[in-house]
Amino acid sequence: MNFFERQHAARGSTVKLVVLFTLGVLSVVAVVDVVVALLFIKDSSSAMLNGIIAATVVTVLVMTAGTVTKLISLRAGGAAVAKSVGAVAIDPSTSDPRLRRFVNVVEEMSIASGVPMPRLFVMDSEAGINAFAAGYSPSDAAVTVTAGALDRLNRDELQGVIGHEFSHILNGDMRLNVRLIGLLNGILLLGLIGLRFLAFGGGRSRDKNGNALAVVAIVFMVVGFLGQFFAGLIKAAVSRQREWLADASSVQFTRQTAGLAGALKKIAGLPAGSQLTDSPSEKQISHMLFGEGRRGLSQMYATHPPLLDRIKALEPDFQAAQVEQLSTQWAQHEPNGMAEDASLGLVTPAPARPAPSSGAGAAALTPAHVTGRVGTMTPGDLSGAGRLSRRIPASYRALVAQQSTAVPLVLAMLLDKRPEIAAAQHATIVTRLGPAVAAAVAQYAEQLDDLAPELRLPVVELAVPQLAGRPAAERATLVAVLDELARADGVISVFEYCLTRVVGKRLLDVADPVGRSRRGRSSVSSMRDAALALLSAVAAAGNRDPRAAEHAFTAAAATLLPGVSAPYAPPGDPWRTLDAGWDALRRLDGRNKQVLVESLVVAVVDDKVVTVEESELLRTVCALIDCPLPPLVA
Numbered sequence: 001m002n003f004f005e006r007q008h009a010a011r012g013s014t015v016k017l018v019v020l021f022t023l024g025v026l027s028v029v030a031v032v033d034v035v036v037a038l039l040f041i042k043d044s045s046s047a048m049l050n051g052i053i054a055a056t057v058v059t060v061l062v063m064t065a066g067t068v069t070k071l072i073s074l075r076a077g078g079a080a081v082a083k084s085v086g087a088v089a090i091d092p093s094t095s096d097p098r099l100r101r102f103v104n105v106v107e108e109m110s111i112a113s114g115v116p117m118p119r120l121f122v123m124d125s126e127a128g129i130n131a132f133a134a135g136y137s138p139s140d141a142a143v144t145v146t147a148g149a150l151d152r153l154n155r156d157e158l159q160g161v162i163g164h165e166f167s168h169i170l171n172g173d174m175r176l177n178v179r180l181i182g183l184l185n186g187i188l189l190l191g192l193i194g195l196r197f198l199a200f201g202g203g204r205s206r207d208k209n210g211n212a213l214a215v216v217a218i219v220f221m222v223v224g225f226l227g228q229f230f231a232g233l234i235k236a237a238v239s240r241q242r243e244w245l246a247d248a249s250s251v252q253f254t255r256q257t258a259g260l261a262g263a264l265k266k267i268a269g270l271p272a273g274s275q276l277t278d279s280p281s282e283k284q285i286s287h288m289l290f291g292e293g294r295r296g297l298s299q300m301y302a303t304h305p306p307l308l309d310r311i312k313a314l315e316p317d318f319q320a321a322q323v324e325q326l327s328t329q330w331a332q333h334e335p336n337g338m339a340e341d342a343s344l345g346l347v348t349p350a351p352a353r354p355a356p357s358s359g360a361g362a363a364a365l366t367p368a369h370v371t372g373r374v375g376t377m378t379p380g381d382l383s384g385a386g387r388l389s390r391r392i393p394a395s396y397r398a399l400v401a402q403q404s405t406a407v408p409l410v411l412a413m414l415l416d417k418r419p420e421i422a423a424a425q426h427a428t429i430v431t432r433l434g435p436a437v438a439a440a441v442a443q444y445a446e447q448l449d450d451l452a453p454e455l456r457l458p459v460v461e462l463a464v465p466q467l468a469g470r471p472a473a474e475r476a477t478l479v480a481v482l483d484e485l486a487r488a489d490g491v492i493s494v495f496e497y498c499l500t501r502v503v504g505k506r507l508l509d510v511a512d513p514v515g516r517s518r519r520g521r522s523s524v525s526s527m528r529d530a531a532l533a534l535l536s537a538v539a540a541a542g543n544r545d546p547r548a549a550e551h552a553f554t555a556a557a558a559t560l561l562p563g564v565s566a567p568y569a570p571p572g573d574p575w576r577t578l579d580a581g582w583d584a585l586r587r588l589d590g591r592n593k594q595v596l597v598e599s600l601v602v603a604v605v606d607d608k609v610v611t612v613e614e615s616e617l618l619r620t621v622c623a624l625i626d627c628p629l630p631p632l633v634a
Contacts, residue, residue, distance in 0.1 A: 003170070003371075003374040003375025003376060003590075003627065004371065004374070004375075004590040004591055004593060004594040004627075020230075020233070020234045020237060020238070021183045021187075021234060023230070024187050024227070024230035024231070024233075024234060025060070025063060025186075025187065027226065027230060028059065028063070028187065028190065028223055028226055028227055028230070029056055029059050029060065031222070031223055031226055032055050032056070032059045032223055033052045033055055033056060035055075035222075036048075036051045036052050036055040037051075037052060039051070040052075059190065059223075062186075062189055062190055062193065063186035063187060063189060063190065064186060065186070065189070066185045066186035066187075066188070066189030067182045067183055067185060067186030068182075068186075069185075070181060070182040070185035070186070071179070071182035074178055074181065074182065075513065075514055076513070077134075077135050077136050077140035077142070077178075077510070077513035077514075078118070078119065078133070078134040078135030078136075078140050078141050078142030078174070078513075079119050079121075079142045081134035081135070081142065081178060081181070081285065081288075082119075082121040082134060082142045082144045083121075084281050084284075085123065085144075085276075085279045085281045085282070085284075085285055086123060086125070086278070086279055086281075087121035087122060087123045087144045088121060088122055088123075088124060089119065089120070089121055090102070090103065090120040090121060090122055091401065092120070092400070092401035092462075092465070092466075093397070093398055093401030093402060097338060098150040098151065098337075098338065099122065099150070101150075101155060101158065101338075101341075102120065102122075102145060102150060102158065102162075103120060104389070105155070105158055105159050105162050106118060106120060106143060106162055107389055107462065108382060108385045108386045108389050109159075109162060109163065109166050109253070109377065109382065109385070110385075110461070110462075111385035111388060111389060111458055111461070111631075112253075112377040112381035112382045112384065112385035112630055112631075113166060113170065113375075113376070113377040113381070113628055113630055114619060114622070114623065114628035114629045114630050114631075115138045115141070115166070115169055115170065115628045116138055116139050116141070116461060116464055116465075116506050117461060117462050117464060117465050118133070118135075118138075118141040118142055118143045118169070118465070119141070119142045119143075119465050119468075120142070120143055120144075121142055121143070121144040121145075122144065122145055122146070122147060122150065123144060123145070123146045123147065123276070123278075123279065124147050125147065125278040126146035126147055126148055126276050126277065126278055126279065127146070127147065127148045127151075127272040127277075128146055128148045128267075128272040128273055128274045128275040128276060128277070128291075128293075129146060129148045129149045129152055129153065129161075129263065129266055129267050129270070129272070129273070129274050129290075129291065130145070130146045130148070130149060130274045130275075130276060130289050130290050130291050130293065131143065131144060131145040131146065131149055131161050131162070131164075131165055131289070131290040132144055132165065132285060132288040132289050132290065133165040133166070133168045133169050133174055133288070134174055134177070134178060134285075134288060135169075135174045135175075135178070135513065136174065136175045136178060136513040136514055136516075136517035137174075137175065137509055137513060137516060137517040137626070138169050138170070138626075138628060139468075139505070139506045139509030139510060139513075139516075140509055140510060140513040140517070141169050141174060143162065143165055145158075145161070146276070148272055149161060149263075150337070151336065151337060152266055152270065152334075152335050152336070152337050153262075153263055153266065153337045154259075154262070154337045154338075154340035154341050154344060155337070155341050156254075156256070156258060156259035156262065156344075157259045157260070157262040157263040157266070157337070158259075158263075158337065159254055159259050160250050160251075160254060160259030160260030160261075160262070160263050161250075161260070161263050161290055163249065163250030163251075163253040163254050163259075163260070164246045164247060164249070164250040164260065164290055165246075165290065166249075166250075166253065166377075167245065167246035167249035167250060167253075168242070168246055168288075170249075170375045170376060170628065171242070171245065171246070171249070171375070172519075173242050173246075174288075175517050176238065177239070177287060177288045180234070180235065180238060180287060181284050181285065183234075184231045184234065184235070184284070185284070187227040187230060187231050188227050188228060188231055190223045190227060235286065235287040235303050236287075236302055236303055238287065239287040239288075239303045239304070240302070240303060240304060240305055243303075243304050243305060243310075244305060244310075244313075247260060247310060247313065247314070249376070251314065252376070252378075253376070253377050253378070253379070253382060254379060254382065255378075255379035257314040257315065260314060261311055261314040261315050261318075263290075264291075264307060264310050264311045264314070265311060265323070265326055266326075266330075266335060267291050267307060268307050268308070268311065268323045268326070269323055269326035269327045269329075269330055270327075270330055270334070270335075273291070273292075273295060274289065274290065274291025274292055274293065275292075275293060275294060275295060276289075276293040276294075279293075282294065286303050287303040289303070289304075291304060291307070292304050292307075308320055308323070365601060365604070365605050365610055365632060366601065366605075367559070367597070367598035367599075367601045367602060368598075369601075370597060370598070370601045370618075370629070370632070371594050371597050371598055371601075373629060373630055373632070374594075374597065374622060374627045374628065374629050375627065375628055376630075377630050378630070381630040381631065384631065385631075388454075388455070388458060388631075389458075391452065391455060392455055392458070392459060392462075393450065393451070395447075396409070396451060396459055397462075399444070399463075400459060400462045400463040400466065401466070402466065403466045403467075403469055403470060405440070406463040406466035406467060407433075407437065407466075407467060407470070407478060408437050408440035408441040408443075408444055409444050409459075409463060410460055410463050410467065410482070410499075410503065411429065411437070411441045411481065411482070411485065412441045412442075412444035412445040412448060413448065413456055413460065413499060414482065414485040414486055414496060414499065414500075415441060415442070415445040415485070416488060416489060418489070421488050421489045422445075424488050425484075425485050425488045426438055426441075426442065428481060428484050428485065428488070429441055429481065429485075432477055432480070432481045432484075433477065433478075433481060453495075453612070454612060456495070456499075457495075457498060457499065457502070457616060460499055460502065460503065461502070464502075464503060464506045464507075467503065467506075467507060468506060468507060468510040472511060475507045475510070475511065478503075478507070479500075479503070479504045479507055482499070482500045482503060482504070483500055483504075486499075486500050492575050494541055494613040494614075494616065494617050495613065495616065497575050497617075497620070498616045498617060498619075498620040501579075501582075501620060501624060502620055502623055502624075505582075505623060505624050519589070519590070520586060520587035520588045520589050520593075521587070521589050522584070522587045522588050522589065522592065523588070523589070523592050524560060524561065524588065524592045524595055524596060525561070527581075527584045527585060527587070527588060528561065529581070530580075530581030530582075530584040530585050531560060531581075531585065531596055531599075532557060532560075532566055533571060533574075533577045533578060533581055534578060534581060534585065534596075534600070534621065535553055535556045535557055535560065535599060535600065535603055536553055536568065536569065536570045536571065536574065537570070537571070537574035537575070537577065537578055538552075538556075538600055538603045538604065538614075538617060538618070538621070539552040539553040539556065539568075539570075539603045539606070540570045540574060541574075541613070541614065541617055542603065542604055542606075542607065542609075542611070542613075542614045542617075543606075543607055548606075548607055549568070549570070550568040551606060552602075552603045552604075552606035552607065553568045553570075553603060554566075554568065555602050555603070555606050556599040556600065556602040556603035556606070557599070559595070559598055559599040559602045560595060560596065560599035582624050582625070585624070585625050586624070586625050586626060588625065593625055593626075593627055596625070597622060597627060600618060600621060601618070604618055610632070615631070615632045618632065619631070619632070
């Protein structure tokens, strides 16, 4: 199952969630109505009917209010979910070895998969080994780990856990999981109201009103228990199968089972396991966690497959008795992940293991090859990302890790070397962002000669989380300034277009994570003009000869719209034409996006040559239509 098929399957999971939620709501309403009918059994049928109607309306309104208010509180996306459980943001420039290792592992996976660098958080007070990814889209993702995971896991094991979480990012699980938090909050709210009634109203007096409040409170509590029952079933039904997929994907990403299996064994053998003991919101996020947040859950309510089954899927010969042996061993010498790294020769960042090259020449770059790479990563990608990451100078890592320096560094990459153009760009920066930022841009521009061209876009991607952390008005200004700088000489290059549009897209996603994460349902035929304009621009960018460009376009159009004649009509300003079509192309459904990507590959490889610029443009186009693509050309 490729990325596009998984996205289609994710929609099926959403339908399943809605059906289960509806059944839960109907069951709760039915119980409330039965209780109300019993209370009115001695009254007239009309009074009973009015009571039932009123109870139904109130129950539905309370559950709706609980769902809506919770979803509103989570509109800020992944970071809001992480903060709701007490997690603390990690400074990307940290010198703490444990945190530095975590940052490096996530950074390598981000580069390898084409996913934006997530925001990182840690639950400092949790000794259990656990982690989760939250957000509405990859641009909005936040990855959180516990202190126990950082302390107890070695680098391979941590990479296995992070690979599991990246599967949730790539497979579209995060959006479903965040919505599940809101829906379940609505079902559980009645029980919480019952507890409040009982605490503050029901026991105040022995009069008739007090007794009535006590009855209402007890009814609400009973309904609340019923809500908890359905909430547990819904979470288990929605999340368990996706946990199997995430385990399998982690192994696929890293091409080794020892890391993930080792993390699961430590959860099984250590007293703290994967428990969260210091988070009041553990129940809300239990379906998002790497391991069960509580011990002793009935398998009916378990949001994850049995731990032993997960281990045996990775190591078939593993037996339950070995857990006891590991427990005895670790009771004497508790595992220390950093010490294990040292003994295993794993440093931070880890040396690249031998793996196939992540690059592909024109001969290997087929439509099937590229669509098979969307939304995933190979061990070769991960190894290549590690090598690329280690080539980024420490000075640039320090600059992209701080909000105050990340902005001028990204702007500096667009500064022209021609004095008259650079002067105009400088004036724009002074006017829009101030002289201090302009001075920093000029300073960093002088240093950029020591940054290899192929490292520039990866550095920009690492800077995006810092740009996204700026206030909304500053983000909007930054996007406008980037566009002005790129067009200062009247021409926009492929690199300039890729940089400005990737940054702009990421910042738009952060500004509206809910709206921008909605999956499209449109077909290519309904978006024909935008799709053909995109093929024209890509064909022209990869072929200076107009006849060669037309040949590439014709072949690509035949893939996109078989049997339909489409004349080659390159727009005068292809980039502005493309800008007008991105919203339409993002609304394509997964299978139509697959066809579009296949036609783009046909246009790129038509001349049997794939340049770095063409590869960057293809990856940028895929990013703009929410199809993350790993690096293709070594």
